[in-house]
Amino acid sequence: MNFSFTNIKSKILLVFAVSTLISFFFVGQQYFLSANFDKEFDFINSLSFQLTYYYAWACIFFVIVPVANKYRFERDQWKKNILIHLAFGLIFAFTHRITSWFIYVLIMVPEKLNLIFSAKVVNGVFDSFITYWFILGTYYGLDYYSQYREHKLKAIELETQLAHAQIRALKMQLHPHFLFNTMHAISTLMEEDIKTARRMIAKLSSLLRQTLDNIGVEEVPLNQEIEFLKSYLEIEQTRFQERLKISYKIDPQTLNASVPNLILQPLVENAIKHGISPYAQGGKVEIVSEKNNDRLVLKVSDDGKGSRNGNFKEGVGLKNTKERSTQHYGNDFSMEIKTDEGKGFTVTLTIPFIDFTEKKSSTENNE
Numbered sequence: 001m002n003f004s005f006t007n008i009k010s011k012i013l014l015v016f017a018v019s020t021l022i023s024f025f026f027v028g029q030q031y032f033l034s035a036n037f038d039k040e041f042d043f044i045n046s047l048s049f050q051l052t053y054y055y056a057w058a059c060i061f062f063v064i065v066p067v068a069n070k071y072r073f074e075r076d077q078w079k080k081n082i083l084i085h086l087a088f089g090l091i092f093a094f095t096h097r098i099t100s101w102f103i104y105v106l107i108m109v110p111e112k113l114n115l116i117f118s119a120k121v122v123n124g125v126f127d128s129f130i131t132y133w134f135i136l137g138t139y140y141g142l143d144y145y146s147q148y149r150e151h152k153l154k155a156i157e158l159e160t161q162l163a164h165a166q167i168r169a170l171k172m173q174l175h176p177h178f179l180f181n182t183m184h185a186i187s188t189l190m191e192e193d194i195k196t197a198r199r200m201i202a203k204l205s206s207l208l209r210q211t212l213d214n215i216g217v218e219e220v221p222l223n224q225e226i227e228f229l230k231s232y233l234e235i236e237q238t239r240f241q242e243r244l245k246i247s248y249k250i251d252p253q254t255l256n257a258s259v260p261n262l263i264l265q266p267l268v269e270n271a272i273k274h275g276i277s278p279y280a281q282g283g284k285v286e287i288v289s290e291k292n293n294d295r296l297v298l299k300v301s302d303d304g305k306g307s308r309n310g311n312f313k314e315g316v317g318l319k320n321t322k323e324r325s326t327q328h329y330g331n332d333f334s335m336e337i338k339t340d341e342g343k344g345f346t347v348t349l350t351i352p353f354i355d356f357t358e359k360k361s362s363t364e365n366n367e
Contacts, residue, residue: 243282
């Protein structure tokens with residue numbers, strides 16, 4: 001809890017404001033009762049009594065709070081602490097009754113100061129004792145609710161941090177996997193075509209620079225994702241030459257859509273690995289983006305041999321894409337994999353269509 005001067009001052013003002021409102025409420029109640037029973041009503045006298053009564057409680061409240069915090073009704077100490085609060089309740093009740101009555105009499109009827117310990121005053125201690133327990137219960141209720149909200153916010157914050165950590169871990173899983181494949185291809189070309197191998201090294205250097213620029217970035221506009229993909233595919237086309245053909249069908253409306261960083265690369269790598277690489281004649285990989293109402297549809301397909309009866313085993317790329325999509329969107333996405341013998345594979349990822357510029361602006365405003 002923050003005990004800064006400003007914080008304490010605002011709490012004092014709040015307690016006395018509440019006490020004032022309660023005082024006026026009971027003054028109003030007395031007025032209507034007097035009017036209904038045709039009794040004389042003394043506004044000044046009534047207001048003075050109520051204000052001294054509840055302002056006295058406002059002052060005592062700041063003594064009750066540390067007592068309440070020290071002697072909570074915890075599981076292993078509640079019996080002892082009930083006895084302690086019974087004792088404090090009597091002390092505070094008596095103190096409140098004498099103090100409030102003394103101030104009221106001193107202001108309104110000083111000639112009756114000798115009645116400060118009268119039976120009427122002492123009998124009123126019971127009302128103050130009940131009020132003490134009401135204040136104690138209200139304070140505990142508000143305090144436990146505040147702790148519940150604080151724990152809930154911390155839990156949400158921890159869940160968010162965990163999700164971000166998992167996303168970063170999944171992205172880091174991609175980088176060595178991609179680098180291993182690329183370096184293996186360069187190693188093979190060094191024995192067959194040194195010039196081509198050098199071009200691949202240069203393009204790999206450019207691609208790694210793009211990757212380093214986006215470290216820590218979780219979402220990018222689709223046009224940036226496509227540009228990265230083109231750089232990656234330039235390396236693959238250098239490796240496969242005429243065996244690899246690439247087709248892009250990108251809806252211009254989708255270019256500024258927000259997508260998870262590097263979400264398409266493992267799908268394309270998967271298509272090349274299973275649809276192009278095993279076959280001497282090579283094949284074609286097609287990347288498609290479409291807007292369907294409030295959804296963004298991304299497709300990566302190859303024209304390889306596919307799988308008989310639709311049976312296949314999900315590799316690193318597909319699992320990674322599904323896990324990252326779950327981290328970003330929860331259940332608000334779908335990933336469909338279609339394959340038929342002789343028709344290759346098509347992976348369709350459908351996610352919420354979110355404008356990247358608007359989302360970035362909203363995030364910056366919230367910060």
